[in-house]
Amino acid sequence: MxxxxxxxxxxxxxxxxxxARQRVMNTIGAALTRVEPDVVEITxxxxxxxxxxxxxxxxxxxxxxxxxxxxxxxxxLMPPGSTVLSVEYRVHMLAPARGETFVARGSVVRSGRTxxxxxxxxxxxxxxxxxxxxxGTQTLICLPDAEDRPAG
Amino acid sequence: MxxxxxxxxxxxxxxxxxxARQRVMNTIGAALTRVEPDVVEITxxxxxxxxxxxxxxxxxxxxxxxxxxxxxxxxxLMPPGSTVLSVEYRVHMLAPARGETFVARGSVVRSGRTxxxxxxxxxxxxxxxxxxxxxGTQTLICLPDAEDRPAG
Amino acid sequence: MxxxxxxxxxxxxxxxxxxARQRVMNTIGAALTRVEPDVVEITxxxxxxxxxxxxxxxxxxxxxxxxxxxxxxxxxLMPPGSTVLSVEYRVHMLAPARGETFVARGSVVRSGRTxxxxxxxxxxxxxxxxxxxxxGTQTLICLPDAEDRPAG
Amino acid sequence: MxxxxxxxxxxxxxxxxxxARQRVMNTIGAALTRVEPDVVEITxxxxxxxxxxxxxxxxxxxxxxxxxxxxxxxxxLMPPGSTVLSVEYRVHMLAPARGETFVARGSVVRSGRTxxxxxxxxxxxxxxxxxxxxxGTQTLICLPDAEDRPAG
Numbered sequence: 001m002x003x004x005x006x007x008x009x010x011x012x013x014x015x016x017x018x019x020a021r022q023r024v025m026n027t028i029g030a031a032l033t034r035v036e037p038d039v040v041e042i043t044x045x046x047x048x049x050x051x052x053x054x055x056x057x058x059x060x061x062x063x064x065x066x067x068x069x070x071x072x073x074x075x076x077l078m079p080p081g082s083t084v085l086s087v088e089y090r091v092h093m094l095a096p097a098r099g100e101t102f103v104a105r106g107s108v109v110r111s112g113r114t115x116x117x118x119x120x121x122x123x124x125x126x127x128x129x130x131x132x133x134x135x136g137t138q139t140l141i142c143l144p145d146a147e148d149r150p151a152g
Numbered sequence: 153m154x155x156x157x158x159x160x161x162x163x164x165x166x167x168x169x170x171x172a173r174q175r176v177m178n179t180i181g182a183a184l185t186r187v188e189p190d191v192v193e194i195t196x197x198x199x200x201x202x203x204x205x206x207x208x209x210x211x212x213x214x215x216x217x218x219x220x221x222x223x224x225x226x227x228x229l230m231p232p233g234s235t236v237l238s239v240e241y242r243v244h245m246l247a248p249a250r251g252e253t254f255v256a257r258g259s260v261v262r263s264g265r266t267x268x269x270x271x272x273x274x275x276x277x278x279x280x281x282x283x284x285x286x287x288g289t290q291t292l293i294c295l296p297d298a299e300d301r302p303a304g
Numbered sequence: 305m306x307x308x309x310x311x312x313x314x315x316x317x318x319x320x321x322x323x324a325r326q327r328v329m330n331t332i333g334a335a336l337t338r339v340e341p342d343v344v345e346i347t348x349x350x351x352x353x354x355x356x357x358x359x360x361x362x363x364x365x366x367x368x369x370x371x372x373x374x375x376x377x378x379x380x381l382m383p384p385g386s387t388v389l390s391v392e393y394r395v396h397m398l399a400p401a402r403g404e405t406f407v408a409r410g411s412v413v414r415s416g417r418t419x420x421x422x423x424x425x426x427x428x429x430x431x432x433x434x435x436x437x438x439x440g441t442q443t444l445i446c447l448p449d450a451e452d453r454p455a456g
Numbered sequence: 457m458x459x460x461x462x463x464x465x466x467x468x469x470x471x472x473x474x475x476a477r478q479r480v481m482n483t484i485g486a487a488l489t490r491v492e493p494d495v496v497e498i499t500x501x502x503x504x505x506x507x508x509x510x511x512x513x514x515x516x517x518x519x520x521x522x523x524x525x526x527x528x529x530x531x532x533l534m535p536p537g538s539t540v541l542s543v544e545y546r547v548h549m550l551a552p553a554r555g556e557t558f559v560a561r562g563s564v565v566r567s568g569r570t571x572x573x574x575x576x577x578x579x580x581x582x583x584x585x586x587x588x589x590x591x592g593t594q595t596l597i598c599l600p601d602a603e604d605r606p607a608g
Contacts, residue, residue, distance in 0.1 A: 360607075
């Protein structure tokens with residue numbers, strides 16, 4: 001995969017500020033644990049109140065951290081003064097989302113002026129063992145001259 | 153689209169029981185508001201603690217209710233004693249997820265012995281106005297002779 | 305689904321001209337059989353030299369006519385002097401692609417200045433009977449001030 | 457990514473026989489150029505009669521070779537006497553499909569008894585230069601005790 005250069009030297013602060021405004025991340029207990037040009041990771045400790053009917057992490061919550069990881073991976077490369085939106089994402093569930101901690105990683109595979117494409121992966125971590133429980137892909141759009149903050 | 157016949161006359165109770173075990177639904181405040189053979193709807197009132205950086209419902213939460221609506225739409229048609237898992241889902245965000253209430257609808261388009269394919273749609277409702285903010289598709293697998301309840 | 309107004313009164317000629325430049329359509333024997341604002345259909349008679357290992361139409365050829373039908377559905381709504389490109393598409397195979405004729409339909413569900421989202425469906429027709437053998441969704445990008453003709 | 461063991465020592469012959477029955481591969485001029493447990497590559501020389509309106513390889517033909525590469529990657533791991541079908545696939549177009557030759561690679565990321573998930577990539581090769589013009593993902597189903605040959 002290619003490597004990319006951020007157009008904004010201050011990309012990390014910009015990503016961290018935006019992540020802090022994603023209130024759902026605080027609600028589910030997710031943290032931003034890696035911010036590099038073109039790769040972002042989000043870590044979510046397992047919580048029983050986020051599960052589906054078998055007691056595993058719900059596929060939608062797996063998708064939630066994957067979508068944000070990809071969105072912020074793309075955002076690391078976007079210019080100052082822009083904002084990022086998900087156009088679409090898709091995830092495959094490869095194995096039951098069973099683990100103590102989940103690490104979602106978004107990696108940029110195409111960074112264009114308007115559109116960015118990311119690969120997504122979520123690993124379930126139990127003790128030292130890591131299993132990829134989900135992979136996905138995502139399309140992002142960069143809105144230049146838009147405020148990355150709550151409307152109103 | 154075709155219409156389908158449930159193989160389990162008790163499908164509604166089975167769906168409602170399983171939904172009640174999806175603890176994340178209670179956590180985010182989602183309710184099962186329609187259960188018919190091949191169509192299920194889930195309603196989620198807006199909550200500020202489920203938002204992304206602009207104050208709209210996070211695309212992952214949109215995907216969460218869409219994924220469950222599709223999963224249970226498929227489950228209405230599955231035989232007694234089976235369980236359902238998402239193989240993959242994908243959602244497009246058509247408009248900002250801004251509204252007082254969100255209604256996710258899953259509709260079965262193919263119901264096979266092993267695999268089910270659903271269409272997903274999420275509407276944002278404000279006053280009497282409804283806007284489709286997301287569409288998607290999903291693949292489900294039916295596991296026969298599996299317990300649809302927490303492992304362990 | 306919403307209905308859309310073409311921004312170019314001459315949209316049909318523009319679509320037909322572009323379709324005629326898609327040389328692969330002639331190669332596989334596909335024809336443009338419906339061009340309306342936001343809906344386009346492409347018809348492909350079955351040919352044994354387009355099949356997969358069981359003698360059905362190859363899923364990739366199903367995707368080829370679906371992708372073009374969606375692309376041109378989106379193109380009916382784009383302004384004069386623009387061109388359209390597929391960002392991504394995905395198709396589900398619901399049933400074996402077995403039939404005398406295949407009709408791919410692309411329908412616009414979101415038409416934005418930059419991005420368009422389409423629903424795709426392919427029907428297999430045998431005698432008077434029609435079966436939906438594939439559904440899909442697609443993201444398109446409109447490139448304004450670009451030549452919709454071969455480069456070089 | 458994990459590595460997988462073929463359950464059929466004769467997997468390569470089985471894949472090559474099936475590929476030879478995919479008549480569309482011969483029609484477009486595609487060849488099977490790599491067959492290993494869990495990875496298959498298909499090579500397609502550029503042909504002007506397979507192009508879209510700008511003279512690049514049509515996204516549907518890109519998808520066609522990607523879908524077959526993934527299908528046969530999955531098939532390398534399936535048991536004797538089975539057949540493989542695509543449930544769904546999706547491809548992103550990352551760059552114009554412009555090149556002298558295109559190499560589609562399918563790689564298995566999950567190999568289950570019933571379902572297989574593959575990653576897809578298509579590279580455009582010009583002189584010694586390779587550009588990834590497309591990535592995708594795919595779901596396959598294994599039909600045991602089915603004939604992998606034309607019906608009838």
